Amino acid sequence: MAIVETRDLTKVFNGRKAVDHLNLEIEGGELFGLLGPNGAGKSTTVAMLSTILRPTEGTAIVGAYDIRKQPKEVRDIIGVVTQDVGLYDDLTAVENLAYFGRLHGIEGSKLRKRIDELLDLVQLRDHAKSRVKTFSGGMKHRLNLAVGLIHKPKILFLDEPTTGLDPAARLTVWELIKRFQAEGITILLTTHYMEEADYLCDRVAIIDQGKIVALDAPAALKRSIGKLEVIEVKARVPKELVVGLRRLPKIEKVDATSDGLRLLTPIADVVLSRVVKSLADGGVHVDSLHIVQPTLEDVFIKLIGRALRD
Numbered sequence: 001m002a003i004v005e006t007r008d009l010t011k012v013f014n015g016r017k018a019v020d021h022l023n024l025e026i027e028g029g030e031l032f033g034l035l036g037p038n039g040a041g042k043s044t045t046v047a048m049l050s051t052i053l054r055p056t057e058g059t060a061i062v063g064a065y066d067i068r069k070q071p072k073e074v075r076d077i078i079g080v081v082t083q084d085v086g087l088y089d090d091l092t093a094v095e096n097l098a099y100f101g102r103l104h105g106i107e108g109s110k111l112r113k114r115i116d117e118l119l120d121l122v123q124l125r126d127h128a129k130s131r132v133k134t135f136s137g138g139m140k141h142r143l144n145l146a147v148g149l150i151h152k153p154k155i156l157f158l159d160e161p162t163t164g165l166d167p168a169a170r171l172t173v174w175e176l177i178k179r180f181q182a183e184g185i186t187i188l189l190t191t192h193y194m195e196e197a198d199y200l201c202d203r204v205a206i207i208d209q210g211k212i213v214a215l216d217a218p219a220a221l222k223r224s225i226g227k228l229e230v231i232e233v234k235a236r237v238p239k240e241l242v243v244g245l246r247r248l249p250k251i252e253k254v255d256a257t258s259d260g261l262r263l264l265t266p267i268a269d270v271v272l273s274r275v276v277k278s279l280a281d282g283g284v285h286v287d288s289l290h291i292v293q294p295t296l297e298d299v300f301i302k303l304i305g306r307a308l309r310d
Helices: 042-049 073-078 095-105 107-119 137-148 167-180 194-200 220-225 240-247 268-281 297-306
Strands: 002-011 015-029 031-035 056-062 078-081 156-161 186-191 204-209 211-216 231-236 254-259 259-265 285-294
Touching: 002 042, 002 186, 015 031, 015 042, 015 056, 015 186, 031 167, 031 194, 042 156, 042 186, 073 078, 078 137, 095 107, 095 137, 095 194, 095 254, 095 259, 107 137, 137 156, 137 167, 137 204, 167 186, 167 194, 186 194, 186 204, 194 297, 204 220, 204 297, 211 220, 211 297, 231 268, 240 254, 254 297, 259 268, 259 297, 268 285
Parallel strands: 031 186, 031 204, 078 156, 156 186
Antiparallel strands: 002 015, 002 056, 204 211, 231 259, 231 285, 254 259
């Protein structure tokens, strides 16, 4: 049964639709992802669902409550964690949790017990009395997650929760999010990290320019682009040579990456020799070349025609 349901949810800023008649359902206990580049409408969607922004059109039901008509009831059952860490640097971890707990009406032994539970959950027990300004970025993100859970919400909105973290810290946060779901919390995660959505989410909606362009389990989305494979090239390839590669037979897409190219093709083993010859003829030094399976980013490229990048 759906615990979050949007109904033509729309937000317009200065004549531009940041979210455009969004319709989706999130099941109770599900970890649901909104995947898309910055500016796609992910954060605006979370802001409306959490009653921070009022929709221009449409509405949503969160729990059993309408975000337009019952905003207080909605806020009572949700937790919100954004990419901007909302902690007080001069307070300790315990003091931050106590402050936000009291804002939710939690007091006394109940609050102390909840703080102890959360410090253990986010692995900050040894830093309970340390001031937040001494914390690393990863530690701050973990404490920020704990703050979002202080009042035991039924639904947790995570808006780009790992932005700015190094890979090790990001993996730690991923494991925490998995633990939250295992405790029965329904989670809506927004991200522009394809590997994050692939690893964490039961289902993913790919969103672009405020509209959902695909929605399914990550594995099903990757299967949806057909029997395509990816040739991943790490090399500095001139633009004119990229144009030439796009003209090769059986090359469906060629997309630039930070350190090379990704080529989508239905017959990678056949096309590979043509790609190598083209690069060699163009005098390109290739650092590495691999055939890999499609990712969620390849799904986005197939659907939208451009990479899932800012």
